[in-house]
Amino acid sequence: MHMADALISAATGGAMWAASAGAASYSVKRVQTELVENEKKIPLMGVMGAFVFASQMINFTIPGTGSSGHIGGGLLLAALLGPHAGFLTLISILAIQALFFADGGLLALGCNIFNMGFFTCFVAYPLIYKKIIQKGMSKKTILIGSVLAAAAGLQLGSFAVVLETFFSGKTELPFGTFLILMQPIHLAIGIIEGLLTAAVLTFLWNARPELLENGSMDKKKNHSNKKITVLILCSALVIGGVASWYASGSPDGLEWSIGKIVGIDEVDGSSMIHEFFQNVQEKISFLPDYNFQSDSETNATEKLGTSVSGILGSIFTLIFAAFIGMISKKYRKINKNIKENN
Amino acid sequence: MTKITKSMYGIRYFDETAQKNTVIHRLNPSVKLLVSLFYILTVVSFGKYEIMSMIPMTIYPVLVFNLGDIEFLPVFKRTILVLPVILLLGISNPILDKETAVIFGHVVVSRGLLSYISLIIKSTLSVICGMLLIATTSVDDLAKALGSMHVPKIFIMIFLLTYRYTYVLIEEFSNISTSYSLRAPGQKGINHKLWGTLLGQLLMRTYDRAQSIYSAMCLRGYRGEYYKGENIIHHKDYAYLILWIVFLVLVRFNNVPLIIGSIMTGAF
Numbered sequence A: 001m002h003m004a005d006a007l008i009s010a011a012t013g014g015a016m017w018a019a020s021a022g023a024a025s026y027s028v029k030r031v032q033t034e035l036v037e038n039e040k041k042i043p044l045m046g047v048m049g050a051f052v053f054a055s056q057m058i059n060f061t062i063p064g065t066g067s068s069g070h071i072g073g074g075l076l077l078a079a080l081l082g083p084h085a086g087f088l089t090l091i092s093i094l095a096i097q098a099l100f101f102a103d104g105g106l107l108a109l110g111c112n113i114f115n116m117g118f119f120t121c122f123v124a125y126p127l128i129y130k131k132i133i134q135k136g137m138s139k140k141t142i143l144i145g146s147v148l149a150a151a152a153g154l155q156l157g158s159f160a161v162v163l164e165t166f167f168s169g170k171t172e173l174p175f176g177t178f179l180i181l182m183q184p185i186h187l188a189i190g191i192i193e194g195l196l197t198a199a200v201l202t203f204l205w206n207a208r209p210e211l212l213e214n215g216s217m218d219k220k221k222n223h224s225n226k227k228i229t230v231l232i233l234c235s236a237l238v239i240g241g242v243a244s245w246y247a248s249g250s251p252d253g254l255e256w257s258i259g260k261i262v263g264i265d266e267v268d269g270s271s272m273i274h275e276f277f278q279n280v281q282e283k284i285s286f287l288p289d290y291n292f293q294s295d296s297e298t299n300a301t302e303k304l305g306t307s308v309s310g311i312l313g314s315i316f317t318l319i320f321a322a323f324i325g326m327i328s329k330k331y332r333k334i335n336k337n338i339k340e341n342n
Numbered sequence B: 001m002t003k004i005t006k007s008m009y010g011i012r013y014f015d016e017t018a019q020k021n022t023v024i025h026r027l028n029p030s031v032k033l034l035v036s037l038f039y040i041l042t043v044v045s046f047g048k049y050e051i052m053s054m055i056p057m058t059i060y061p062v063l064v065f066n067l068g069d070i071e072f073l074p075v076f077k078r079t080i081l082v083l084p085v086i087l088l089l090g091i092s093n094p095i096l097d098k099e100t101a102v103i104f105g106h107v108v109v110s111r112g113l114l115s116y117i118s119l120i121i122k123s124t125l126s127v128i129c130g131m132l133l134i135a136t137t138s139v140d141d142l143a144k145a146l147g148s149m150h151v152p153k154i155f156i157m158i159f160l161l162t163y164r165y166t167y168v169l170i171e172e173f174s175n176i177s178t179s180y181s182l183r184a185p186g187q188k189g190i191n192h193k194l195w196g197t198l199l200g201q202l203l204m205r206t207y208d209r210a211q212s213i214y215s216a217m218c219l220r221g222y223r224g225e226y227y228k229g230e231n232i233i234h235h236k237d238y239a240y241l242i243l244w245i246v247f248l249v250l251v252r253f254n255n256v257p258l259i260i261g262s263i264m265t266g267a268f
Helices: A010-037 A041-055 A074-081 A083-101 A109-133 A139-168 A175-207 A209-213 A225-262 A272-284 A299-341 B002-017 B029-045 B052-067 B072-090 B092-096 B111-136 B139-148 B153-183 B192-219 B235-253 B256-265
Strands: B100-104 B107-110
Touching (some): A010 A041, A010 A109, A010 A139, A010 B029, A010 B153, A041 A074, A041 B153, A041 B192, A074 A109, A074 A139, A074 A175, A074 A209, A083 A109, A083 B153, A109 A139, A175 A209, A299 B052, B002 B111, B002 B153, B029 B139, B052 B111, B052 B235, B052 B256, B072 B092, B100 B111, B139 B153, B153 B192
């Protein structure tokens, strides 16, 4: 479910970064107050993060299907550490995945934090899992709570992926088709995730019940759904804002980029840069025969002219890049030799 | 289990590469992080159908690969791993967007194909840029950079601890899954009857480990502060940052290959 950098626009990426940063700074504040009571939590969060990360690489056979799945960990972290600490821990896991494994890039990190962390820790956990567990912890409530919460969290997450992809406008995937593709797959993944989480939580509840009761530091007295609702509202506003911004700006941007490809309005205007290049080209132009720019030319030749220029320019730029590569490699080697000789 | 061993080697590889001592490695981590972010933003902001004007963007990875003494293949392999998702999601572009975009001689290319190629290039460039950041900057340095950008200390601590213990735990988990697969040959993964027991046991051990880590930290003088050293920005760092930003802005707002081509053909 990791979004990649190339699939999102700068505006969507930025908006989701802002939304995630908001949720993160709120979580940091909450965790800081919890830490006064229990400062052992910092190493616990770090090690739990590593635990989820490592256990994601263990495959679990899914009965009756012949395929295998792995744990996502958001709900497990929220259940053991509380939603705020769980959210922060999940961010560090996602950051490490983005940095070392290119699972979602740096720009898309904001989206991924929101899709996978926010919905699980701040929506599914408090509104579903916690509500069900409050009725009394048993094997049954853990199972129902985990499966429902994990499935709901993933449904919201995958819906957000569809929305973000749609608003970014990088692919032609129709909103409806993508939605129909994404939601059922993630329902299945969510149920498996819920079953795995329930299996672990039930085991812990039998073996070390204090981890589930005391381990979760999400104290009832501090718990308020109001703040979460405000957070959701804010993020909805941000997403809505991005949508309307994109809707109004998109056609122009599109036409503009097509214009660039075809190269029609590419080299007009009389800016200083233009004049400068005009002077330069008069002096260094070494392929004057390819000059298609005359008063009597037709549109087609004009296009052909810019195409030739474009192709030649592209080849030249590539050669230039390779040249820079060669020089920098030489520089590196010389530097290395000097160091070795010393 | 190949997946777990592979990721272990992956982390180790980048960790070792980040310890090198080259011009790029010596640069201030904050500057490298900023340049990487700005680069990715620039790549992503290119128009949907642009290919030609993105060519100069290759200069950045070419320079960092060479000056940073980074091997190309290991980084490129990771880039390839991400591609299937892009290829799959982007395939709708050539299928649904069939309007003619370029007519050059007898060659007709659909707009969808252009945007598909553009998407693949963008993905490759942005992933390579991210990988180059971690190949030239150690995680401790990155934490330093985050600290100087006023990211809360608690978060940096969690990030660093997660990273460090990922090493330890991956090794342990790898042993466990190897021993499981040796006793259960031919199985694709862990049987559903053991889901809770296996992960639960691991989790309990992890939990206890966190307690002893905390005690060890306290014995070594931990008082809620993490020592991270100074983050000094030199003149060369400023120069590096400014030069790349100027380059990226120029490339973004001018179709450099077309301008060069126009100068060469005199079609200005």
